[in-house]
Amino acid sequence: MALIDADDTIVAIASPTSPAIRGVVRISGDDTLAILKRMGIHSEGIERPQRMATKVDLGSPLGIIPVDVMVWPTRRSYTGQPSAELHTYGSLPLLRGLVDEAGRCGARPARPGEYTMRAFLAGRLDLTQAEAVLGVIEAEQRGTLDHALRQLSGNLSQPLERMRSTLLDLLADVEAGLDFVDEDISFISDEDLVDRLSAIGTEIEQTLQVMQSRGGGSSRAMVALCGPPNAGKSCLINRLSDQQVAIVAEVAGTTRDTVTVDVELQGTLVTLIDTAGIEEAQTEVSQQSQIQARRSATEATVRLWCVDASGENFVDAANDLRTVATEIQNPQTIDIWVATKMDAGIHPSLDENWIACSAVTGEGIDKLLDVLGQHLTQQDSEEVGSILGTAARCTQSLQQASDSINQAILLTRSQEGHEFVSAELRLVAQCLGEVTGAVYTDDILDRVFGRFCIGK
Ligand SMILES: Nc1nc2c(ncn2[C@@H]2O[C@H](COP(=O)(O)OP(=O)(O)OP(=O)(O)O)[C@@H](O)[C@H]2O)c(=O)[nH]1
Ligand SMILES: [Mg+2]
Structure with missing residues (x-):
């Protein structure tokens, strides 16, 4: 396919083809003004970008429709060519009617990506930026959109x-x-x-x-275990990785440095990260652990927020943790709420937003792995x-x-x-x-x- 062919004047529907209030048809190329004129739109003598409300006759059965026309008469446009946008109702038959009419008046139907390619050829974008435009178009999820932007x-x-x-x-x-x-x-x-x-x-x-x-293929999802001291995070990372990677102890504040371990969970390679319990820092060492823990939580793909389900202060601990989670929110991360130590008791206020489990008995761990696996697969396909x-x-x-x-x-x-x-x-x-x-x-x-x- 001879793609580098920027001489023809092209036309296509530029808005989504699902029903919408407004729809847009784009024309780009040296003959834009002449084609508009043949379509009955007064385009003579336009020297600067202009907007005009007009009507176009699409013949029977569509008839005469109102169209807002935006014209860029010179090369100072997105595609680096004279170009125009025809805005009308977002109805597919009307938009197709406009494209056909422009076709009868001398425009050629555009191929996929041809507008962006013209912008690239005109030096408006470089190739990585052109691909980013594609990313913005494809981005259905906020995280992907940020990446593309x-x-x-x-x-x-x-x-x-x-x-x-x-x-x-x-x-x-x-x-x-x-x-x-x-x-x-x-x-x-x-x-x-x-x-x-x-x-x-x-x-x-x-x-x-x-x-x-x-996302070149070898990237690993980062799954951080976060929560108050003594919530059972280290015990859980040992259970999930099936290894003794972190020290577990009754005393609160056991984990200081973050501990990482690479594992395969439900067919996806992930790095599990155990972090220091989130608390008010009293000493310098604790301050540094807090910084590390928050950094891991911010950068992680998935955050497992752990709270002791058997604890009397479950509600307060959960609320405090929610505040922290919101403070260090990253649009790309997924939050999973984990109620730990279920073997020792379950607080009555626990609802379906929580996954209850026990790192000691193994109860609920499969459920946690399932939910984690689903999120990881979903993220993978969005990055593709x-x-x-x-x-x-x-x-x-x-x-x-x-x-x-x-x-x-x-x-x-x-x-x-x-x-x-x-x-x-x-x-x-x-x-x-x-x-x-x-x-x-x-x-x-x-x-x-x-x-x-x-x-x-
Ligand atoms: N019954 C019960 N006890 C648990 C469970 N998980 C952890 N524990 C106990 O809870 C205490 C704290 O566990 P850790 O895994 O060290 O907790 P942590 O969240 O890493 O604590 P810090 O590193 O201090 O923030 C230990 O005495 C564990 O034996 C569990 O599933 N059930
Ligand atoms: Mg720990």
């Missing part, structure tokens, strides 16, 4: 662009030397070259790790899609970049000649460029924009 704001592309620019400087120094090889003039010593290559290599490796932790797509594409390019950097270091150390080093560096620049789209091929554009839906 962060990517859109460029926290991935900025460091990559910086690395690429450092690399291009280095490449320039190496290549400058090549012109003077016969005169034995060098612009950069081998030692300096290895140092600079290693620095870039380290940065690429770090970015790879971030990418992988974002845009974010994983980006991570997979970028991981591949970054891995190649990292391999070429290592190769360049080897070539420099074995004094093979800077011609070979420079060839490797060109490969690195290409790979880094591919991630953000500074260098792109039809294949990459196909892979990115083919995942979009039509009208975006």
